[in-house]
Amino acid sequence: MTAGALAAAGVDVALAASAGDGIEASLIDLVAVFVIAGGVGVFVSKVGHFPYTIALLVAGFAVSVASSVAVGPNEILGEIVLTxxxxxxxxxxxxxxxxxxxxxxxxxxxxxxxxxxxxxxxxxxxxxxxxxxxxxxxxxxxxxxxxxxxxxxxxxxxxxxxxxxxxxxxxxxxxxxxxxxxxxxxxxxxxxxxxxxxxxxxxxxxxxxxxxxxxxxxxxxxxxxxxxxxxxxxxxxxxxxxxxxxxxxxxxxxxxxxxxxxxxxxxxxxxxxxxxxxxxxxxxxxxxxxxxxxxxxxxxxxxxxxxxxxxxxxxxxxxxxxxxxxxxxxxxxxxxxxxxxxxxxxxxxxxxxxxxxxxxxxxxxxxxxxxxxxxxxxxxxxxxxxxxxxxxxxxxxxxxxxxxxxxxxxxxxxxxxxxxxxxxxxxxxxxxxxxxxxxGIVTTTEEDELYQLLVGRARAVDAALEAAERLHDRGRIPDSVFEQFQTEYRVEKDDLNRAIGRLLAEHPDIRDRERLVGERQVLKREQSALKDAELSGVISTEIADALLEEVNIKLDRVQSGESTVTRDRDEEGYREFWRERASDHGLLDADLDGEDGDTDRGTGAE
Known part of the structure; x- marks a missing residue:
């Protein structure tokens, strides 16, 4: 091997070593960042009542000051370049x-x-x-x-x-x-x-x-x-x-x-x-x-x-x-x-x-x-x-x-x-x-937190039942185990439903609020279904527009805090215009035509 080749090889080795040193130094600084973060996390968890992200920033300031005083600006964490x-x-x-x-x-x-x-x-x-x-x-x-x-x-x-x-x-x-x-x-x-x-x-x-x-x-x-x-x-x-x-x-x-x-x-x-x-x-x-x-x-x-x-x-x-x-x-x-x-x-x-x-x-x-x-x-x-x-x-x-x-x-x-x-x-x-x-903006009460707890657990139980059924259908769990899962979770779900029902009965403000939230989600689904029906040619654009206009009227009322449904099964909170059309053609009896509903609503299409 010639001297030139040896020199070139030496340069390559030196560059590789230098690059390796740079990566190692960067990793050390990166670990140092998360060591600081870990210490801040422990401090916040013990002391409490101090936002984690702000505590991180303050710790960073301390590093900046220490760096400036002790070893010079940007020497600590110097390998991490924020660009x-x-x-x-x-x-x-x-x-x-x-x-x-x-x-x-x-x-x-x-x-x-x-x-x-x-x-x-x-x-x-x-x-x-x-x-x-x-x-x-x-x-x-x-x-x-x-x-x-x-x-x-x-x-x-x-x-x-x-x-x-x-x-x-x-x-x-x-x-x-x-x-x-x-x-x-x-x-x-x-x-x-x-x-x-x-x-x-x-x-x-x-x-x-x-x-x-x-x-x-x-x-x-x-x-x-x-x-x-x-x-x-x-x-x-x-x-x-x-x-x-x-x-x-x-x-x-x-x-x-x-x-x-x-x-x-x-x-x-x-x-x-x-x-x-x-x-x-x-x-x-x-x-x-x-x-x-x-x-x-x-x-x-x-x-x-x-x-x-x-x-x-x-x-x-x-x-x-x-x-x-x-x-x-x-x-x-x-x-x-x-x-x-x-x-x-x-x-x-x-x-x-x-x-x-x-x-x-x-x-x-x-x-x-x-x-x-x-x-x-x-x-x-x-x-x-x-x-x-x-x-x-x-x-x-x-x-x-x-x-x-x-x-x-x-x-x-x-x-x-x-x-x-x-x-x-x-x-x-x-x-x-x-x-x-x-x-005085905080609105979460103990009852709100309890409702969230019960609803959260109910959703988890629903997901567990769904997963168990899917595993059973795939042959991943035997019939006896599946039945045990179903029995256990269904009992818990029944208990949760009873607890939620009682809580809503005792606190109608939570019930009314959740009804409006659910109503808005249901109406959004109605919108999506109507648009899909129009795109697939099931209904004409004219009919789709009329039905969508009615859904939008309902959404506006829900947004203003007014529900379009009632708890009375014999009375409608909103009388849809299709009922008039169906009645005009003799498809609905008068007593089924929602006469007790709000007859001035649902006039989005004539």
């Missing part, structure tokens, strides 16, 4: 997908007008206010140079910092029993405004890259083109998410293999994001959200067995927990605490401006929306929406994508965004529970 692409491409899709999949699509649809108003109009209004106010205040007070912190850069700052991250708030909502509607409003707004913010950020950043001015953007011909691009990107992402989600749903519907179905959902979460963002150049965030909504609701209802539902949702819950654990620890550890303290004169007014911008979007828009929706968002809930608008992973991801060669103000921008995020997650996050309790 724009790592957050957006690796960490964000599973969080978006899990959040969307666990959102009740019916509740989401019923609150969609307010969600869209806050997530789109509210976000744009907040960006405009925060951008203009920050530029005027910072430059007017001489805190920054107007040449570096232009109005366009200030708008980029606003777009970067304003997307919401409700992880900590939603965990608190679940713990203390906040109404489902408020949780859906907070999470729904976050899911959509994340996607809209990314689209606006991309547009503003492209202007800065191409050295365009704000006047260029505001020119009528350019502004129209940008607006069309924003709409195309957003709607395109929704279409990609729906198509990808429906494709996976179609496969899962004819499949009963829970491990494979878990893999399919993982492919969908990342695949829809990458397909939209990097191949079709539309919103990957919105694509993943739509795909998650479809699989988590229609997919769970029609394409998953009980075993698959349990496996899929447990997997995603665990995955989201691990990703959030990593994000909060690393964000805390990478937060430049000393730089934040050194830039307090910028950060304090920035926090105030962001909070005012949030308030100016929520209060006027929800007040205006209350004129047009049946269920108002009252002032107490508006307070929670304002204070619960925490800022986390999306702002961090966006600001890490800002290059100093494009935006010379980028270092200070990172300090501002990290600082605002830290304040919102810790300051607002820790004060959410006292605020909610003071406002």
């Amino acid at each position: 724009h692409d790592v957050i957006l491409l690796v960490l964000l899709p599973p969080l978006l997908f899990e959040g969307a999949a666990t959102t009740d699509v019916e509740e989401f649809e019923s609150n969609l007008p307010i969600i869209l108003l806050l997530a789109i109009v509210g976000l744009v209004a907040s960006i405009a206010f925060v951008g203009v106010a920050a530029h005027w205040l910072f430059t007017g007070l001489g805190l920054v140079s107007g040449d570096e912190f232009t109005l366009l850069v200030s708008l980029l700052f606003a777009t970067t910092v304003l997307p919401t991250d409700p992880v900590s708030v939603l965990a608190l909502f679940e713990e203390i029993g906040v109404p489902e509607r408020l949780s859906v409003l907070v999470e729904g707004e976050s899911l959509i405004n994340d996607g809209v913010a990314v689209v606006i950020f991309t547009t503003l950043y492209a202007l800065l890259e191409n050295e365009r001015s704000l006047e260029y953007l505001l020119a009528p011909e350019n502004f129209g083109a940008v607006l069309v691009e924003l709409v195309y990107t957003s709607l395109g992402g929704a279409v990609v998410g729906f198509v990808a989600g429906y494709a996976v749903y179609s496969v899962m519907r004819d499949l009963d293999e829970h491990m494979t179905e878990i893999v399919l959902t993982i492919i969908l979460a990342y695949g829809s994001f990458l397909l939209a963002e990097h191949y079709l150049h539309v919103s990957g965030v919105i694509a993943t959200v739509v795909a998650g909504l479809l699989i988590g609701n229609r997919g769970a209802e029609y394409a998953m067995s009980a075993q698959t539902k349990l496996s899929v949702f447990n997997t995603w819950e665990t995955g989201a927990f691990i990703v959030n654990t990593f994000i909060f620890v690393v964000i805390g550890a990478k937060t430049p605490v000393t730089d934040i303290v050194g830039n307090a004169e910028l950060l304090v007014p920035a926090i105030g401006i962001v909070l005012v911008g949030r308030a100016l979007a929520v209060y006027p828009l929800t007040t205006a929306a209350n004129r047009f929706v049946r269920n108002d968002v009252d002032l107490r809930n508006q307070h929670v929406l304002v204070w619960g608008g925490l800022h986390g992973s999306i702002p961090i991801a966006l600001v890490l994508g800002v290059q100093e060669s494009v935006v010379p103000f980028a270092p200070q921008l990172r300090v501002l965004v990290f600082g605002v995020a830290a304040f919102s997650l810790i300051g607002q996050g820790l004060t959410m529970k006292p605020l909610i309790e003071r406002l």
Whole structure:
């Protein structure tokens, strides 16, 4: 072997060793992250009454301070590099997908007008206010140079910092029993405004890259083109998410293999994001959200067995927990605490401006929306929406994508965004529970919890009976064992039904609420059946429209808290128009024609 060959081999060995050392160091840092998380978890479980994600962030801050004081900035966990692409491409899709999949699509649809108003109009209004106010205040007070912190850069700052991250708030909502509607409003707004913010950020950043001015953007011909691009990107992402989600749903519907179905959902979460963002150049965030909504609701209802539902949702819950654990620890550890303290004169007014911008979007828009929706968002809930608008992973991801060669103000921008995020997650996050309790929003009572316990166990028993029957049909368990299972679980089911019946009789408010929930789900099934009948040619479009109009009338009444059914078997709560048609042709006797029902209803078709 020649000397040159030996030297080349030595270089290869050295490079391999170096690469191995890098991987080993990265793994050590990764283990260190989860050691910190484990310690925080033990602390929270012992102490209690402290949000886990916020505790993780505080622990990360401690690491950041220790690193700066002891060994220098970013030396601890130095092998873990938090970048724009790592957050957006690796960490964000599973969080978006899990959040969307666990959102009740019916509740989401019923609150969609307010969600869209806050997530789109509210976000744009907040960006405009925060951008203009920050530029005027910072430059007017001489805190920054107007040449570096232009109005366009200030708008980029606003777009970067304003997307919401409700992880900590939603965990608190679940713990203390906040109404489902408020949780859906907070999470729904976050899911959509994340996607809209990314689209606006991309547009503003492209202007800065191409050295365009704000006047260029505001020119009528350019502004129209940008607006069309924003709409195309957003709607395109929704279409990609729906198509990808429906494709996976179609496969899962004819499949009963829970491990494979878990893999399919993982492919969908990342695949829809990458397909939209990097191949079709539309919103990957919105694509993943739509795909998650479809699989988590229609997919769970029609394409998953009980075993698959349990496996899929447990997997995603665990995955989201691990990703959030990593994000909060690393964000805390990478937060430049000393730089934040050194830039307090910028950060304090920035926090105030962001909070005012949030308030100016929520209060006027929800007040205006209350004129047009049946269920108002009252002032107490508006307070929670304002204070619960925490800022986390999306702002961090966006600001890490800002290059100093494009935006010379980028270092200070990172300090501002990290600082605002830290304040919102810790300051607002820790004060959410006292605020909610003071406002008297918590509605979960002991009776509610007991009802949930009984219903949850009843569902588990139903699933057990179904599984036992399936195993028996496949010859997996003998007749004698199957009979024992049936006897045991049926006795328990009878006891549960009696307990639930007595509880509902003693607490009619729970009964009425659950009746409306069930009625809404049944009416949604009616809608789906009518659409399927129309598509398959069983009924004409005219008949389908008439029947759907009637179902929609019922849904509107249910949404306003009015049931369309009664407990009296001899009286109908809603008289459907088909009865008149049938009576006109002599197909129904008068005493069977629901005469005692509400005869002014059901006039959706003549």
